[in-house]
Amino acid sequence: MKFSSVLMSAAAIGMAAVGINAQQNQPACSSIYTRxxxxxLTSSEWNLVKSILAAMQRDGWFRWFAYLHNQWFGSxxxxxxxxxxxxxxxxxxERVGKMYNSGYIQPYWDEMRDYRVPASSPVLTSNWVGGNGRSxxxxxxxxxxxxWMMTYPNNHCFSRNFGNNGNPSSWYSPETIQNFIQRDTTMTQFRPDIEYTLHGVVHINIGGDMYQGYSPNDWIFMLHHANLDRLWWQWQQNGHLWTMDGPNAGGGSISLDSSMPYFNEPVRSVMQLGxxxxxxxxxSNPISRRSLDPDMDQRLAAALPKDVLAEWFPETAKTEIANITDNIVNSVNSAIAEVSEIINSKPFNPIPYPARLTESWIKMHGFDTAEVRKVENQSRKLIDILNKAKYRSPY
Ligand SMILES: [Cu+2]
Structure with a gap:
């Protein structure tokens, strides 16, 4: 009795000391680690990850996470x-990984950089997560x-089956993702824009276990979803920290108080990193600041007419238009010329269309095909605009 009341008052003092965020009702973290x-990763960091993953496989954690994801798939x-x-x-x-060694930190894969020729990404080599399954x-x-042998949903070898006959079709470029981050103002827009594009294309084009409801069998799942989470955080920092709207699992509308499937914790408890x-x-986007890629801002502003820029990249348009005064316009122009010179030394290489989601994958998720195609076509429209403007993607 006495012990627990001491604990409670200690907790109360601790919470008062670090401050409680009104919208979240949770204490600020006393320390923050970086994904x-x-x-x-350094080679010692990677070696640590590798040994923890092997232990997690041995103890059935891959099986457990693949099972959970598959069980709650529809929600x-x-x-x-x-x-x-x-x-x-x-x-x-990551929490389970830390039970093996507190140094486990979930990395992410900046997949957009590899959008043009995914199969040539260094990530997909024997040094890291490995490549395609053998023929x-x-x-x-x-x-x-x-x-590895996986045990869920049955015993099978761990598999990948790269799309497009082993040469996965291209993904979404950083510019197309930046468009979602800058333009979308509701979760009703942002969620399908990411889920039906980069999210789906990576699952499908890695294939094998990644194609299925039990995709966490492939550790790429964690790299991939950490990256998508990073993009969500980037959008959140762009004026949408507490934005949560649209449909909930099983019907109705979601709110910050809605309970997350399986975890039975409120959505608000995960909204704010830190x-x-x-x-x-x-x-690449620490807690303290909203992050746009200033180089990308400059390239886009140099390539696109102002009205087009304002429609597709409103934040970039604001940055450029708001900040350029007569005094500095010359220095900005010379900086742009310098950047263009470097980029222009490569021949113009248009941004390819990303692969479309397959009908079978859309069906497996119960997505509305027309909705998926609408999002895909909108991205293709942007790619047409960028290519027509001879925009040179540096990736
Ligand atoms: Cu999922």
Missing amino acids: KEILS IHGNSQFFPFHRRFVYEW GDRCVVNGVQAN YGNMCFQYA
Whole structure:
């Protein structure tokens, strides 16, 4: 009795000391760790990750997460639970990893940089997560999960089956994703814009286990969803920290008080990185500032007419138009010329159309095909505009 009251008052003092966010009702984290891009891990960091993943496989954690994801599949896709649930889910994976070694931090994969030729990404080599499954049985024989046997939903070799005959079609470029982040003002827009584009294309084009409801069998799942979470955070920092609207799992509308499937915790508990259990940030967009890529801003502003820029990249348009005064316009112009010169030394290489989601994958999720095609076509329209303006993507 005495002991617990001491604990309670200690907790109360601690919470008062660090401050409670009114919208979240959770204490600020006393320390924050940083999730890094996989290719920026040091070899000792990567060795630690590898040994923890092997232990988690041995102890059945891959099986458990694949099972959970598959069991709750219908509730966590195609509605506004998509982002909060997957943030909580990847955090849960990381939490389990930390039980093996507190140094486990879930990396992400900046997939957009590899959009043009995904198969040539260094991430998909034997040094990291390995490549395509071998011909015939599609078993993956290199990388961190080489020759693993999975046990959910049945015993099978860990598999990948790259789309487009082993040459996965291109993904979404950083510019197309930046368009969603800048233009979307509601979760009703942002969720399908990401879920039906980059999210789906990576699942489908990696294929094998990644194609299925039990996709967490492939550790790429965690890299992929950490990246999508990073994009959500970037959007949140862009004036949408508490934006949550649209459909809930099983009908009705979602709110910050809605309960996340399986976890039975309110959506609000995962909204703000740096509070509650969400004691992490992403290397490329730390908690303290809203992040746009200033180089991308400059390239887009140089390539697109002002009205087109304002329609597709309103934040970039504001930055450029608001900040350029007569005094500095010359220096900005010379900076742009300098950048263009470097970029223009490469021949113009138009941005390719990303692959469309397959009918079978759309059906498996119960997505509305027309909605998916609408989002895909909108992105293709932007790609047409960028290519027509001879915009040179540096990636
Ligand atoms: Cu999922």
